[in-house]
Every structure is written in structure tokens, then in C-alpha cells.
Amino acid sequence: MKKVVFITGATSGFGRAAARKFASEGWALVITGRREDRLQALQAELVETVPVFYKTLDVRNQADVQQLVEGLPDPFNEVACLINNAGLALSPKPAQETELADWHTMIDTNITGLVNMTHALLPSLIKVGEGASIINVGSIAGQWPYPGSHVYGASKAFVQQFSYNLRCDLLGTGVRVTDLAPGIAETEFTLVRTGGDQQASDALYANTQALSAEDIANAMYYIATLPPHICINHMEVMPTRQAWSPFAIHRE
Numbered sequence: 188m189k190k191v192v193f194i195t196g197a198t199s200g201f202g203r204a205a206a207r208k209f210a211s212e213g214w215a216l217v218i219t220g221r222r223e224d225r226l227q228a229l230q231a232e233l234v235e236t237v238p239v240f241y242k243t244l245d246v247r248n249q250a251d252v253q254q255l256v257e258g259l260p261d262p263f264n265e266v267a268c269l270i271n272n273a274g275l276a277l278s279p280k281p282a283q284e285t286e287l288a289d290w291h292t293m294i295d296t297n298i299t300g301l302v303n304m305t306h307a308l309l310p311s312l313i314k315v316g317e318g319a320s321i322i323n324v325g326s327i328a329g330q331w332p333y334p335g336s337h338v339y340g341a342s343k344a345f346v347q348q349f350s351y352n353l354r355c356d357l358l359g360t361g362v363r364v365t366d367l368a369p370g371i372a373e374t375e376f377t378l379v380r381t382g383g384d385q386q387a388s389d390a391l392y393a394n395t396q397a398l399s400a401e402d403i404a405n406a407m408y409y410i411a412t413l414p415p416h417i418c419i420n421h422m423e424v425m426p427t428r429q430a431w432s433p434f435a436i437h438r439e
């Protein structure tokens with residue numbers, strides 16, 4: 188029987204690349220996101236290779252999450268890997284210039300959405316047991332502060348600690364939990380963060396080599412297919428061309 192991976196945010200970036208990677212390795216897919224046309228296109232692309240179930244889903248809506256998970260048809264209802272990937276950063280501006288609504292959207296998506304999904308799928312993952320995995324997409328922003336990261340980075344710090352705490356409670360079930368923390372990666376992430384500013388997005392990725400969505404999809408696949416006795420708690424992945432900066436000091 189094919190293993191089933193459930194991917195949130197499969198309409199773009201890491202999630203879409205993960206769908207392609209897992210499909211190429213023979214996994215059945217549950218793909219979700221808010222943009223139906225993209226889900227349809229991805230299903231059409233991959234369904235010749237593996238079974239694909241798609242459904243539009245806003246992870247912030249707990250009732251919809253629950254309904255989708257409870258209604259998953261056979262063979263998609265035995266989820267062996269949950270990739271909690273849906274997420275976003277809004278406003279690259281300083282905290283004091285950011286709309287409160289943007290903070291709430293990040294909290295609702297990156298934290299509430301992720302716990303909605305996890306809670307709904309825990310029974311299935313525990314049923315699969317040995318070798319099952321939850322891959323939570325955190326970020327280097329969860330560990331390292333930088334200007335303009337405010338609630339985004341804080342939400343990813345939640346993802347890291349929640350992942351570690353889940354490990355404690357799932358001990359003995361066989362279910363693994365990983366906080367996968369990428370550095371700069373070229374996806375639609377910056378387009379979303381800047382409110383659709385393509386020039387700003389292009390400028391961020393210009394003349395360097397960011398991670399690609401496929402790099403992170405390969406890391407996801409590696410984590411999910413390790414021998415069942417191995418769990419990667421935290422994986423931080425940066426492009427070689429990214430590193431830290433000195434502390435900032437304000438002088439009069």
C-alpha cells in the first residue's frame with residue numbers, strides 16, 4: 188500500500204515542490220491550500236503517477252480542518268506524514284509601523300492553523316505509529332532575531348517549541364516530529380510579505396543563490412523516510428551564501 192502524505196500550502200513554494208517529490212517516490216498525496224485552480228493543476232499533473240486527493244482549505248478554519256480530516260476517503264485516511272507547511276510573513280516593516288491585523292493573520296495561520304491540523308491528524312498518525320512523522324515548517328526566524336521579523340519570527344519560535352513538546356507526549360507512539368527551519372528560499376514568500384511587490388521580491392533574491400523550493404522538498408523527503416528509529420528534532424538549512432550579522436548598536 189502507498190504511504191499517504193498530507194501537505195498544507197501545496198499551491199506554491201515548498202508545499203508544491205514537496206507534492207512533486209513525494210509523488211515521484213510513489214507516495215499518495217492529500218494536497219490543500221486556498222487556491223483551487225492551483226490544486227486542480229497539481230492534481231492533473233501528478234494523478235497519472237499516484238493517487239491524489241485535493242481540497243481547498245484555509246488552515247485557520249478549525250471546523251473545515253476537522254471536516255476534511257474526518258471525511259478523507261480510503262486510501263487517503265491513513266496519513267503517515269503530515270507536512271505543516273502553510274504559512275506566511277506579512278509586513279517587512281518595523282513592529283511600530285505594522286498593522287495589528289497583519290500580526291493576527293500570522294498568528295492565525297502559522298500558529299492556530301498549524302495546531303488545528305496537528306490536532307485533527309494526530310489520531311491517524313498514531314494509528315500508523317512506527318515511521319509516521321510530522322514535519323513542521325519553522326524558520327531560522329524562530330531562532331534568530333532580525334528587524335521586521337516581529338510576530339513572524341515569534342510564530343516560528345512557537346513552531347519549534349511546540350514540535351519539541353509534541354515529541355515528549357508522542358514518546359512511545361512511534362510518531363516523529365521535526366521542526367524544519369529554512370533560511371532564505373526563493374518562493375512566493377517575499378511576494379506575499381511585500382503585498383505583491385515583484386520588484387522587491389526579485390531584488391531580495393538577486394545576485395545570490397537562495398535555497399530552492401526543491402532543496403526543502405528534498406529535506407522533507409529525507410526526514411520522512413529515515414529509518415523509523417531515527418528522529419530529527421530540528422533541522423536548520425541555510426544557503427551557503429547566507430550567514431549572521433554582527434549585533435546592531437544605536438549611537439547618538
Ligand SMILES: NC(=O)c1ccc[n+]([C@@H]2O[C@H](COP(=O)([O-])OP(=O)(O)OC[C@H]3O[C@@H](n4cnc5c(N)ncnc54)[C@H](OP(=O)(O)O)[C@@H]3O)[C@@H](O)[C@H]2O)c1
Binds near residue numbers: 201369371374
Ligand atoms: N521562503 C522562505 O524564505 C522561507 C524561509 C523559512 C520558512 N518559510 C516557511 O515555509 C512555509 C512555506 O512558504 P513558502 O516559502 O513555500 O511560501 P509560498 O510560496 O508563499 O507558499 C505558502 C503556502 O502557504 C499557503 N497558505 C498561506 N496561508 C494559508 C492559509 N490560511 N490556509 C492554507 N494555506 C495557506 C499558500 O497557499 P494559498 O495561498 O493557496 O492558501 C501557499 O501554498 C511557510 O510556513 C513559511 O513561513 C519560508
